[in-house]
Amino acid sequence: MESNSNNFLVDSVELVKINAKDLRVGMYVSKLDRPWLETNFWFQGFELKNQADVEAVQKQCDFVYIDVSKQTQVQRYVSHGTAYSKDYLEKVQPPARRSSFANEIKKADKLYHKTSSLVKSFMEEVRFGRPINAMVAKKAVAYCVDSILNAPDALMLMTQLRNRDQYTAQHSMNVCIYAIALGRQINLSVEELNNVGLCGMMHDMGKMLVPLEILNKPGRLTLDELGVMQSHAAKGWQLLVDTIGMFPGAIDVAYMHHERLDGKGYPRQLRTEQITPYSRMVAIVDMYDAVSSDRIYQKGRSHLEAIKVLTEAGNFGHLDSGLAMKFIECLGIYPAGSLVELADGEVAMVLEVNPKAKLKPKILMLQDVNKKPCNEFVVDLAMVSQNADGRQLSIKKVLRPDECGVDLLKYYQAGLLQKSWAGTEA
Structure with missing residues (x-):
């Protein structure tokens, strides 16, 4: 048998000896450190489906053998602080959006x-x-x-x-x-x-x-x-x-x-x-x-x-x-629903993040440069760099709702979020 750095002992191609305190949900217990009849388990071989199963084994055994070929979600565990490998997380990309x-x-x-x-x-x-x-x-x-x-x-x-x-x-x-x-x-x-x-x-x-x-x-x-x-x-x-x-x-x-x-x-x-x-x-x-x-x-x-x-x-x-x-x-710098102040002092709400230009989301204009309510309209900062007056359209900072007197819940209840998109392209 050979041991690894995590107190697991490989007993065969598929069976692994493991200290009971290291058991995790998703493992399949195939063999115990004592006869099955000396325990209160009904089956000779079972998956640890929840933490209660794990604790039941820990109360009766010091170590067990798990069948790695029958493991489920536990296969993605690693021993260095993440449930998914560093390599996997660095390379994985989300699927394309199916709609707009x-x-x-x-x-x-x-x-x-x-x-x-x-x-x-x-x-x-x-x-x-x-x-x-x-x-x-x-x-x-x-x-x-x-x-x-x-x-x-x-x-x-x-x-x-x-x-x-x-x-x-x-x-x-x-x-x-x-x-x-x-x-x-x-x-x-x-x-x-x-x-x-x-x-x-x-x-x-x-x-x-x-x-x-x-x-x-x-x-x-x-x-x-x-x-x-x-x-x-x-x-x-x-x-x-x-x-x-x-x-x-x-x-x-x-x-x-x-x-x-x-x-x-x-x-x-x-x-x-x-x-x-x-x-x-x-x-x-x-x-x-x-x-x-x-x-x-x-x-x-x-x-x-x-x-x-x-x-x-x-x-x-x-x-x-x-x-x-x-x-x-996933959230980005300016997640959907964020209130932002533009370079000229206007206030807007972020509607949609642009995956290819995360600093230039689609926004809904809410207040003018004097922080007064304005006619709401949608602007795609990835497509438009200046407003009608020639002022630069770029985000200066994120605001809290109480900093600009905007109640997002009221906009939602008034149906503004939906009306703002009427007639926009899909």
Whole structure:
């Protein structure tokens, strides 16, 4: 037998001896360190479908043999801080967009509104002790996947229409969208996009089992209250375990999305390879949406501040640095929904990123040089360099909505985002 640097022992061409503490979801356990009859496992050979399976083996065995020919998603693990190899992430490119922003925006508008309401209803069902309909959730995620593959900026723009009073439900919706977008960026299959999207949608359902006075407390939590809040990971795990038809990976993510690669997360202080790829992805997009959103107790940070947080978390070993960089690449410097100030002082909202000229997106003009509302119209900065007065059209900086008095939610509710694209080319 030969050993590698990660405490794995190769026993044959396909069987690998592994310490039980190094087991991960997706591995196929083929042989134990004791007779099968001395354990409570029903089958001689099984796939570790969720973290509960992993822990069941760890309680009864010191080491096991896994069959590498029968592994599933675990095949993409590596031992140096990323669930996907560095070489893969450096070379992978997202698929071409199947449609245009102009064609997709109306559908994305309806989809976001309908799916956000659905997520809210799931949360209400959980709070009242009723089950989640996994089949309905999967269908909703499938529509989101289709929209992201058509024209990702359309649905991504909707994530900026934040309502602080509906943060928890909207956050889960946004994490679903961001997770799918990240998956598209690393060219996951449609099946995998559906899986990671469902993981994002379901990741925080356990919060509905946390008392409202703690969940919505405006001030700093006490140590006891913090413990109750952090229990949402275990509560979410149990909730999804009991949900008929739930994707096993979503169960793992509910339990793991606050774990960190350096072992400083919660609730179990898992490290590196113990954390599934989908959990790593959701941890990244969850952090981005959380730090960039206005909350009861904090003001959201700007996009540039938020991606700085992700970059530092990756550099410090908290998050998967490779995946964090791919998510930042996916968002770009001026993501859809950003408010920007032009060189002459005009204010606009970014509608669609140009993959070939990321500093020159399509924008919707909202305010004139005096910061007064103007007649809204779309400008493609990649096609137009000057306005009618000969002033340079270039982005100077990103703004927070409160810096210019723009309420994106009101524009959305008034139907402006859709009307602005009426008659534009597909």
